[in-house]
Amino acid sequence: MADIEINGKTIKARDGAMVIEAADEAGITIPRFCYHEKLSVAASCRMCLVEVEKAPKPLPACATPVTDGMKVWTNSPKALAAQKNVMEFLLINHPLDCPICDQGGECDLQDIAVGYGSDVSRFAEIKRVVKSKDIGPLIATDFTRCIHCTRCVRFGQEIAGIRELGATGRGEYMEIGTYVEKSVSSELSGNIIDLCPVGALTSKPFRFTARSWELTDSATVAPHDCVGSNLTLQSRRNKVMRSLPRSNEAINETWISDRDRFSYVGLNDKERLRTPMIKVEGEWREIDWNSALEQVSKGVRKLVDAHGADQLGALISPSATLEEMYLLQKLMRALGSANIDHRLRQGDFSDQDLLPPFPWLGQGIEELEKVDAALLIGSNVRKDQPIIGHRLRKAAVGGANIMFVNPVDFPFNFPVAEKLIGHPAQMVRMLAAIAKALLDITGEEAPEGLTPLLENIPVGDTELAIAGHLKAAESAAVLLGVLAHGSQQLSSLRALAVLIAKLSGARFGLLPEGSNSSGGWLAGAIPHRGPVGQKTPVTSLVNASAMFEHPLRGYLLVGVEPELDSSHPVAATKVLEEAGFVVSLTSFVSDTMKQYADVLLPISPFSETSGTFVNIEGHWQSFAGAVAPLGDSRPAWKVLRVLGNLFDLQGFEYTSSEQVRDELKASCGQVEPSAEVGWRCPSDLNTAAGSLYRLGEVPIYATDALVRRSGPLQETEDAVVAAVRINESVATSLGLIEGDIAQVTQGGGSVWLPVVIDERVADGCAVIPAALPETAELGAIYGPVDVSKN
Amino acid sequence: MTEKSLIDLLTVDSRTEIDRWISKYPADQKQSAVMAALRIVQDQNGGHLTTELMDAVAEYLQMDAIAVYEVATFYSMYEMKPVGRHKICVCTNISCMLCGSEKIVKHLQEKLGVGFGEVTPDGRFSLKEVECLGACVGAPMFQIGEHYYEHLTPEKVDKILDELE
Numbered sequence: 001m002a003d004i005e006i007n008g009k010t011i012k013a014r015d016g017a018m019v020i021e022a023a024d025e026a027g028i029t030i031p032r033f034c035y036h037e038k039l040s041v042a043a044s045c046r047m048c049l050v051e052v053e054k055a056p057k058p059l060p061a062c063a064t065p066v067t068d069g070m071k072v073w074t075n076s077p078k079a080l081a082a083q084k085n086v087m088e089f090l091l092i093n094h095p096l097d098c099p100i101c102d103q104g105g106e107c108d109l110q111d112i113a114v115g116y117g118s119d120v121s122r123f124a125e126i127k128r129v130v131k132s133k134d135i136g137p138l139i140a141t142d143f144t145r146c147i148h149c150t151r152c153v154r155f156g157q158e159i160a161g162i163r164e165l166g167a168t169g170r171g172e173y174m175e176i177g178t179y180v181e182k183s184v185s186s187e188l189s190g191n192i193i194d195l196c197p198v199g200a201l202t203s204k205p206f207r208f209t210a211r212s213w214e215l216t217d218s219a220t221v222a223p224h225d226c227v228g229s230n231l232t233l234q235s236r237r238n239k240v241m242r243s244l245p246r247s248n249e250a251i252n253e254t255w256i257s258d259r260d261r262f263s264y265v266g267l268n269d270k271e272r273l274r275t276p277m278i279k280v281e282g283e284w285r286e287i288d289w290n291s292a293l294e295q296v297s298k299g300v301r302k303l304v305d306a307h308g309a310d311q312l313g314a315l316i317s318p319s320a321t322l323e324e325m326y327l328l329q330k331l332m333r334a335l336g337s338a339n340i341d342h343r344l345r346q347g348d349f350s351d352q353d354l355l356p357p358f359p360w361l362g363q364g365i366e367e368l369e370k371v372d373a374a375l376l377i378g379s380n381v382r383k384d385q386p387i388i389g390h391r392l393r394k395a396a397v398g399g400a401n402i403m404f405v406n407p408v409d410f411p412f413n414f415p416v417a418e419k420l421i422g423h424p425a426q427m428v429r430m431l432a433a434i435a436k437a438l439l440d441i442t443g444e445e446a447p448e449g450l451t452p453l454l455e456n457i458p459v460g461d462t463e464l465a466i467a468g469h470l471k472a473a474e475s476a477a478v479l480l481g482v483l484a485h486g487s488q489q490l491s492s493l494r495a496l497a498v499l500i501a502k503l504s505g506a507r508f509g510l511l512p513e514g515s516n517s518s519g520g521w522l523a524g525a526i527p528h529r530g531p532v533g534q535k536t537p538v539t540s541l542v543n544a545s546a547m548f549e550h551p552l553r554g555y556l557l558v559g560v561e562p563e564l565d566s567s568h569p570v571a572a573t574k575v576l577e578e579a580g581f582v583v584s585l586t587s588f589v590s591d592t593m594k595q596y597a598d599v600l601l602p603i604s605p606f607s608e609t610s611g612t613f614v615n616i617e618g619h620w621q622s623f624a625g626a627v628a629p630l631g632d633s634r635p636a637w638k639v640l641r642v643l644g645n646l647f648d649l650q651g652f653e654y655t656s657s658e659q660v661r662d663e664l665k666a667s668c669g670q671v672e673p674s675a676e677v678g679w680r681c682p683s684d685l686n687t688a689a690g691s692l693y694r695l696g697e698v699p700i701y702a703t704d705a706l707v708r709r710s711g712p713l714q715e716t717e718d719a720v721v722a723a724v725r726i727n728e729s730v731a732t733s734l735g736l737i738e739g740d741i742a743q744v745t746q747g748g749g750s751v752w753l754p755v756v757i758d759e760r761v762a763d764g765c766a767v768i769p770a771a772l773p774e775t776a777e778l779g780a781i782y783g784p785v786d787v788s789k790n
Numbered sequence: 791m792t793e794k795s796l797i798d799l800l801t802v803d804s805r806t807e808i809d810r811w812i813s814k815y816p817a818d819q820k821q822s823a824v825m826a827a828l829r830i831v832q833d834q835n836g837g838h839l840t841t842e843l844m845d846a847v848a849e850y851l852q853m854d855a856i857a858v859y860e861v862a863t864f865y866s867m868y869e870m871k872p873v874g875r876h877k878i879c880v881c882t883n884i885s886c887m888l889c890g891s892e893k894i895v896k897h898l899q900e901k902l903g904v905g906f907g908e909v910t911p912d913g914r915f916s917l918k919e920v921e922c923l924g925a926c927v928g929a930p931m932f933q934i935g936e937h938y939y940e941h942l943t944p945e946k947v948d949k950i951l952d953e954l955e
Contacts (some may be wrong), residue, residue: 157854163854163856165856165858166854166857166859168827168863169863179855179856179863
């Protein structure tokens with residue numbers, strides 16, 4: 001520690017800290033544009049010039065390290081004169097058009113100019129003008145306003161990991177841009193809007209719709225991935241106008257993904273359901289809440305009386321709140337059915353009884369950036385959980401060995417130490433080989449039943465290297481991603497992953513879909529266990545997939561569009577259409593849903609309800625609604641509570657969502673998040689040879705109903721168009737070439753999709769994305785598929 | 791979908807020459823050769839760079855394309871548009887100006903019928919205004935190719951240009 005003095009105040013500063021950091025910590029404001037605590041120091045704007053004892057000239061506080069006994073003045077006449085002179089230079093070329101600039105009111109330059117600028121400009125020459133560039137549907141540019149702080153450039157290089165923006169030309173002619181016309185493609189790109197200290201980079205969807213001082217801030221939590229990024233929703237006149245990151249060092253730092261930033265646009269989509277509706281003789285009619293709920297309770301009662309409660313199934317989005325999940329399962333179990341699930345796209349349920357009551361990441365999100373090695377299995381972490389991808393990138397850039405076992409060789413924005421690419425069934429063999437290598441290294445005994453299976457498994461150099469890196473690492477993680485969860489080999493992958501973690505001393509963890517899947521397990525939104533892992537008294541245990549394999553007579557859907565969100569879309573739609581009674585509690589309604597539903601109840605999306613998400617590191621994060629529910633829609637926890645009352649069930653007397661949460665929390669007691677998974681030997685490690693296998697990856701902007709309705713996100717390059725992506729050799733064997741329109745047949749459905757040749761896809765596999773309307777007519781999102789020329 | 795490699799745009803000779811430059815720097819700092827690489831590629835392409843060629847250099851040196859664009863646009867000796875067979879770089883900086891560079895510029899523009907930054911229709915000459923080339927002792931001066939021509943007069947300019955094919 002160094003003792004320094006700023007403005008006469010004595011401060012203890014960390015050795016090697018810059019003066020600006022010490023000042024920030026002590027609450028002493030130094031004006032700045034180019035300095036940002038999360039980025040490297042550029043020292044290009046010179047706004048932070050301060051006077052330092054014994055230094056002949058003012059020094060930039062952002063690039064001057066503290067030394068013991070240093071004396072600094074941030075507002076002495078010399079410092080102020082320097083700062084004012086810099087300000088005058090900055091304003092030479094900056095247009096003074098604040099009234100028509102979207103940044104007005106939240107502009108660093110505007111704010112600092114009030115303090116340091118002059119009333120009158122002495123600059124009589126012509127100001128420079130820079131043409132604005134189109135860098136995509138999310139970010140608007142106005143580069144005449146740019147002051148060349150290069151924060152956006154450094155963000156791309158240092159945080160996003162793809163340098164797309166740069167400063168071309170020099171001096172007067174320097175411009176920020178992409179040079180060639182292109183969209184920026186980073187999944188974190190929106191953060192440069194926050195970083196830009198002026199109005200050069202602004203939010204395209206938000207632009208010219210509101211002024212910052214008209215907006216009311218509400219703290220909330222992002223509802224799209226298991227990170228639970230902290231958000232501030234800004235609203236005006238009961239409408240969410242914008243979504244911004246809220247700092248939380250342990251979770252999202254100061255960043256959020258574009259998905260969390262721009263999904264809000266979908267909140268008031270034209271497909272929002274505003275009033276309860278009921279289908280009478282094939283005609284949809286608007287109806288009041290009382291009658292609607294009456295109809296629901298009557299319909300359900302009739303069904304239960306006639307066919308038994310086990311003919312009723314409930315599906316809830318993995319991004320629903322904890323309260324919604326808890327109340328839905330409570331309602332279902334009270335009615336006598338345990339057919340409830342939130343694991344909508346999971347491909348294999350056979351090891352569910354081996355999981356702990358509160359499964360998790362196995363570590364804090366923050367710890368991921370400090371790992372020395374990590375093995376990710378079936379994960380496109382960069383797109384599935386961008387913030388986790390960012391943490392792992394930090395580790396990789398710092399020298400950690402980040403490794404993958406994947407069915408697609410996804411492009412990552414960090415160095416990948418080792419990778420094994422193969423068909424999901426081969427992935428099981430690859431993990432077995434890594435486990436075998438670790439058994440050799442450690443000399444430990446193989447768990448029950450595994451030894452004979454390992455006999456024919458060859459251990460290659462890559463498997464050995466992965467095993468070696470994991471074993472050598474002081475801190476290592478083995479993580480099971482979204483693709484692994486979707487595949488039919490989940491239980492085998494998980495068993496071997498857990499074994500690998502155990503043998504190498506790594507921490508095992510999960511990276512599933514949805515913002516509240518840990519909460520789903522805790523709340524009991526799973527068929528085989530009640531809340532907090534309680535044994536469930538009911539015998540009928542139908543999971544999300546079985547619910548459509550063996551049709552039930554009635555379904556309750558909460559925030560789910562099964563035609564897009566289930567693991568078997570075509571079967572789901574068919575079963576729902578044939579079911580006697582389907583109630584959909586939903587924020588959005590599509591034509592497909594109108595086909596199969598009988599009652600539609602409008603519920604609030606995350607912005608209009610209070611609730612809790614439990615993120616993947618086990619954090620309970622509660623939030624209040626930012627705005628009142630749209631139209632007649634109501635928070636789902638209230639709807640479920642009233643339904644409980646209508647069924648005359650005990651224990652549905654809540655008056656707030658907090659009561660629901662606290663009831664669950666109380667029963668959680670000492671239950672800690674855990675990654676302990678019992679061992680059950682995979683039955684078979686042989687590769688299922690034969691037909692083409694579909695990889696139904698869920699594109700980043702198709703994950704849930706809200707994201708799918710965000711116009712700006714749907715215009716990005718990541719909003720993939722449905723296609724069949726296969727590698728050259730698969731294409732040749734099928735007689736297909738790039739650009740062909742191939743017939744894809746699966747599960748009784750058939751669609752025509754363009755062929756894209758992609759060498760990143762494993763042999764024997766075809767990437768045919770799930771969660772897109774174009775593929776909703778197909779069967780199992782992971783499973784055999786038939787692709788043919790005609 | 792798989793990105794197409796652009797390295798084939800670099801001739802074998804260019805690659806050999808670039809490799810020679812790469813070998814001057816530590817193995818993990820290939821990008822240090824970017825300026826030399828751009829010059830080599832510019833020569834290969836008859837005096838100017840294209841986006842594809844810059845992308846090829848980026849790929850060859852394993853750099854982000856934008857970082858190559860930054861270097862290429864920063865330095866004035868890289869050309870982003872086609873130039874004539876002979877690029878006449880006329881100094882108009884202080885010493886040359888005091889010694890009559892304006893007269894030389896006027897004569898050149900009238901003789902060639904093009905302004906700064908333009909190419910004659912036959913593609914023989916292009917004209918470029920440059921800052922001090924460090925030959926004040928011989929002002930006014932211009933540079934064509936690798937040669938400096940000093941103490942210029944309109945007559946001398948005519949002679950020099952006539953001798954170039």
